[in-house]
Amino acid sequence: MRERALDHQHVARLFVAGAPESLRFVYEAHSTLIFSLCLKALGNYHDAEDCTQQVFTRAWKSRATYDPQRAMGAWLTGITRRVVADFYAAKDKQSKVVEATGTNTPAAGNGLSDDVIQRVMVHHSLTQLGPPQDRILAMVYIQDMSQRDVSEKLGIPLGTVKSHIYRGLATLRRLWEVHDG
């Protein structure tokens, strides 16, 4: 984990310096998070792909404004929020004529709420936890299984299941705070 963090710092410095190869690393580390955010906000693959492309293009153009001390994921999430808002603004303009006729109220919640961003971030972090914590947490919190059932199903002692849950949650909280801050 610590080694990865150092790698990220190195990549972040190269990114700010404008080394083209750094964007590939940034993309590989964060494209799943950004694409999942866009997918959740826009509801279809086509628009999610367009917006994801825009997020990384904007990130590259404004790389000088990135502070390597900050979490790259949080910075990219901020850009994603603006790209999604712009996407809806453009769509809104296009449909103004239709809306002028009346009944359709544009949803004020178009775009990415904090709640949606946090959900996507936590579930994205879950995919990065690694086994068996990712599987155990998914069984307990997504499939709503009891700790005892998980223990029996996986053939792992109950105490071990518990400590995987605690350690997994502690890691998710740290990742979440990094993104949040």
Added chain:
Amino acid sequence: MADSSHHLTDQQLAEIAVEGSTADPRDMEHLAECAPCRAGVADLRRVTGLLSEPVEILAPPDSLWSRVEDSMRESTAERASAPRANGRHAARRRKATWGAALAGLAVGTLLGGAAVTATSNLRDTPDQAPTSSLVTVGTADLEPIGGTTLHGEAVMERDQEGNLTLNVDVSELADDGYLEVWLRDENATRLVSLGAVTSRSTTVDVPEGLDLDEFPVVDVSHEHFDGDPTHSSETLLAGTMESKGA
């Protein structure tokens, strides 16, 4: 286990978030008195709440990377070929400075440990007045590598705001693919791309904050339109920046 005077560990906080308490009553005593630990438990409960609301996590299709890369290349090329924002006479000024640099201003010490930004080039000839806003901080003779007939020179300049640019002159351009200019260390283990060399005299921006002591070598590589943003390992020209003494 922690007594009431120490903060609870992350795992103890998680245990409390999941089970409501730990086996050690002193943990709960601590929690009652400690706002940061209670906030930790609240965060962990928030995490479990978010976990129980599933959301689809999907990687984008592989094809998306090449689209991102194309738009990155476009924006980098625009930037490299765009005129300098700080004056429409920039190109003329550059040429004049380039001329001055060639006109026999003594080449200073090897850049090595010397900070490029600390040097300056004071000109006393009156006809250099229009160029005074750009200061030559270093030059590099670019030697052919690997048997090419190519040759070239690079001049690094600083404007009044402290922005650095690198002007690269090459004797010819690539027949296939394109040339890209990099700053790198002596061993070529660390590289920073400055952009494509689009004409026989190209000026590219040097990123603010780049430590030139770490990247003293100017490297011109032969690149292909293969979508690979890394150095092709085909260096055509290279030379170490030498600082211009005052």
